Amino acid sequence: MKYIQRFAQHVRVVASTWSRVLVLIWRTNPWYVTWLLVFTFLGGLIPSLQIQFTSQIIQNAAEAIQAGHAPQLVHLAILFGFLQGGLMLISSVLGIGQQQLQSLLQTKLANVIAIRIMEKAIELDVQYFEDDEFYDKLQRANRESSYRPYQIFWQMVTTGSQCVTLISVVAVLLYWNWWLGLLILLAPLPSVASQIFYGHQSYKIERERTQQRRRLSYFQFLTTNAQSVKEIRLFRLGDYFLGRYKQLYNDFYKVDSDLVKRETRALVPFTILTNLTSAGAQIYAISITIATGQIGFLAGYMQAIAVVQNTVEALLWGVS
Numbered sequence: 001m002k003y004i005q006r007f008a009q010h011v012r013v014v015a016s017t018w019s020r021v022l023v024l025i026w027r028t029n030p031w032y033v034t035w036l037l038v039f040t041f042l043g044g045l046i047p048s049l050q051i052q053f054t055s056q057i058i059q060n061a062a063e064a065i066q067a068g069h070a071p072q073l074v075h076l077a078i079l080f081g082f083l084q085g086g087l088m089l090i091s092s093v094l095g096i097g098q099q100q101l102q103s104l105l106q107t108k109l110a111n112v113i114a115i116r117i118m119e120k121a122i123e124l125d126v127q128y129f130e131d132d133e134f135y136d137k138l139q140r141a142n143r144e145s146s147y148r149p150y151q152i153f154w155q156m157v158t159t160g161s162q163c164v165t166l167i168s169v170v171a172v173l174l175y176w177n178w179w180l181g182l183l184i185l186l187a188p189l190p191s192v193a194s195q196i197f198y199g200h201q202s203y204k205i206e207r208e209r210t211q212q213r214r215r216l217s218y219f220q221f222l223t224t225n226a227q228s229v230k231e232i233r234l235f236r237l238g239d240y241f242l243g244r245y246k247q248l249y250n251d252f253y254k255v256d257s258d259l260v261k262r263e264t265r266a267l268v269p270f271t272i273l274t275n276l277t278s279a280g281a282q283i284y285a286i287s288i289t290i291a292t293g294q295i296g297f298l299a300g301y302m303q304a305i306a307v308v309q310n311t312v313e314a315l316l317w318g319v320s
Helices: 002-028 030-066 071-123 132-144 148-176 178-186 189-208 210-224 229-234 238-292 295-318
Strands: none
Touching: 002 030, 002 071, 002 148, 030 071, 030 148, 030 295, 071 132, 071 148, 132 210, 148 178, 148 295, 178 238, 178 295, 189 238, 189 295, 210 238, 229 238, 238 295
């Protein structure tokens, strides 16, 4: 119950961050954002259409063979083949458009944020720069300004695209067989939930290490920089800094190793359960195909199972 509450709180924090970033990026260039969202939405619909077209192509081809190459069935299979090719072309064009818009929007956004940080820094009193906590935040913002805000925005766009893909593909599965579609949707949830939990733990650990990471880099800088080498040799501080570096690194490794071991112990049984469920869904789809003779639906089921499971995993990782 506590984990569910923490996860819900984490989702609220993510939603709040996304809303602020979206407002910032929208003000940077509304047209770029609009077209990028349109391209992403259309791209999210393509997998469900490809699944249906693949199913129809294989089914019509099989029926054409059984009917002695009946012209009508052959032409129908070829028609769906052209439609499938058209979808691939549209997907490629949408991908090119996304790449161009991403490049332009990211460059413009990085410039806008850098200017804001500089303007804010110029207005601040010197005492703020002597505050370690504030200085860490300022340096982090300065380092991440060129990529982090757009990374958050693109994560949000990707999550939206994954939702469109998931909803459209599950709708196709539910139309074919509702309980099989539900089973495929729920299969990856246990293992992904475990990954989300330990991913959040890892993030918290890294956030708490900010000062220690800076100290680690400082020890390395002092022992390898030409400006400080004379003082290091004069006061014989090399071994001391090296020892402090090793101690900090070993502390980091011990914590990380413990977290990885706990994650592995929790993840293995959930992964086995997920794969067993997926295998069961595939066996059931094969049984349906044998009973009905609809071989096209088997191809659709197999493709849809892979799409749904991969999309659910990526979607939940995106908000973790």
